[in-house]
Amino acid sequence: MAVGSGHPADALSSRTVVIAPDKFKHSLTALEVSRALARGIHDVRPDAPIDVAPIADGGDGTVDAAIAAGFEPLPVTVVNAIGTPVDSVVARRGRQAVVELANTCGMSTLPGAALHPMTAHTVGVGQAIAAALDHGCDDIVLGLGGSASTDAGTGLLVGLGARLLDRDGLPVEPGAAGLGRIVAVDLDGLHPGLRDARIRIAADVTCPLLGPEGSVAVFGPQKGLTGEAADQVEREIDEFAALVQELSGRDIRTLRGGGAAGGVAATAYGLLDAEIIEGAAFVLDILGFERHLGGARVVVTGEGRCDDQTLHGKAPAAIAHLARRSGVPVFLVAGEIAMSEEGREKLGVQRTWSLMEAAGGDRAVALAEAERLLAEVGRQIGATL
Known part of the structure; x- marks a missing residue:
């Protein structure tokens, strides 16, 4: 046997x-x-x-797959989608780190799988990336999937040190509820390690940020976001996308895969210069999966x-x-x-x-x-x- x-x-x-x-x-x-x-x-x-x-395909289990492939576990403490501290893990090999949204601020981190469509955020995954940068990693792969939020990646930015500001210059809490109040994003406090880091988004979906096949329309209902609230969030994400374009010159609205994890992929592309890659192909590559096939029946x-x-x-x-x-x-x-x-x-x-x-x-x-x-x-x- x-x-x-x-x-x-x-x-x-x-x-x-x-x-x-x-x-x-x-x-x-x-x-x-x-x-x-x-x-x-x-x-x-x-x-x-x-x-x-x-x-795995970039969603739940991506870090476990990386560890099974020889990466070392790096324990981190972050906040989940509703701000509660949770123990999580990043996979690290040399200067490369695999970070997973699902095990930091995904649906599985919420007690009783309760839905918080307007307040759930992605601060925790930003904190996990910051921890990897603190440990000298400059090749970051972020696995998206299992998301609990539709915050357009605003939490990710906050977890990395950015500030979301309203028209009075006051901080706005990340989450869908605050999207309509954001008129500026202060990036001066972003983690300094990002300047020389390569960030790749391992996504398991190809949907754009907006529209009938976008993040809100397709995945909002799974997160409890429906009806008039969904329509409002769609409009406010569109406004936030305009702000991202003003800051970066990049239009993230129709980006293939930009709707992954409630818009995290689009914002990471727009403001962090991240590259979106196919999650499953990446995992199979780090596993060296083709070597398993040589002697397979x-x-x-x-x-x-x-x-x-x-x-x-x-x-x-x-x-x-x-x-x-x-x-x-x-x-x-x-x-x-x-x-x-x-x-x-x-x-x-x-x-x-x-x-x-x-x-x-x-x-x-x-x-x-x-x-x-x-x-x-x-x-x-x-x-x-």
């Missing part, structure tokens, strides 16, 4: 099963998914060599829900692309599969399994018994080997 992680391809059997899922949101981490599938496979094929390589990947959005920067699509290029078959396991036939064809996987189907269409069972259902899927996969 051989379960490994991070082994070079020449140390793996030519019949290796590579298990590389993303998290199953609201249910299991990527590592928990991997282990459940591995247990099931070993129930029927105890001799099958398995390479466990959990992945099959790759098993997946995420909580697979739909046509999976094709746009999500981890399973990136895995499938690399595997196809290496001639390795791909099996897809998801909590729910709601993908069109065209989408399935583009994804190019050989077989699919859905926990919702295994649970008879009962979502509550699929969530509560995901580990058991994944082990059963693992047994079915093992029977095909």
Whole structure:
């Protein structure tokens, strides 16, 4: 019985099963998914060599994936989306740091997953970046995903030392509620380490900041932002975008991926000269994922829900692309599969399994018994080997 992680391809059997899922949101981490599938496979094929390589796409689990790839954990204390101090971690290797919004001020840091659509902010992720800069890191990768706020990145700026000012020159609290009062952004207090730092935004979505496919319209409802309040925030983000353009000369309104994490990506691009990159591709690169494929018989990947959005920067699509290029078959396991036939064809996987189907269409069972259902899927996969 051989379960490994991070082994070079020449140390793996030519019949290796590579298990590389993303998290199953609201249910299991990527590592928990991997282990459940591995247990099931070993129930029927105890001799099958398995390479466990959990992945992420810039959202929840990105720091864990970096640590699994050899980065060192750097503990930090920051504030969550409602200002409560929380212990978090940054991944560090040399002068490169991976910072995650989800584990600093994301939805998972809020007690009881309560929604605070107008007051939630991203100060904590700015504080985490500042901590990485304090430790000498000048290559910062910020993973976005799992956001609890729609503050247009104003909290990020405050966490890095900027000030948001109203027409009387008084400070404005970050968060959606204060957006309409901001008439100036004082950047003089920004962390000095930013001057020589490279910042990349690892985003898991491609939506723009504004419009019918923008941050408020698409992700606002998940954060409790709906109706007239959503319309107001949309208008005020537009006004803030005009201010960013005045300061930087950059129009962030239609930037591809700018709507990630409630507009954090757009503001980081506009005022911090950040580059937006595809989150899944970055994580696979730091994992050196292609080395896992050299001796692979099959790759098993997946995420909580697979739909046509999976094709746009999500981890399973990136895995499938690399595997196809290496001639390795791909099996897809998801909590729910709601993908069109065209989408399935583009994804190019050989077989699919859905926990919702295994649970008879009962979502509550699929969530509560995901580990058991994944082990059963693992047994079915093992029977095909």
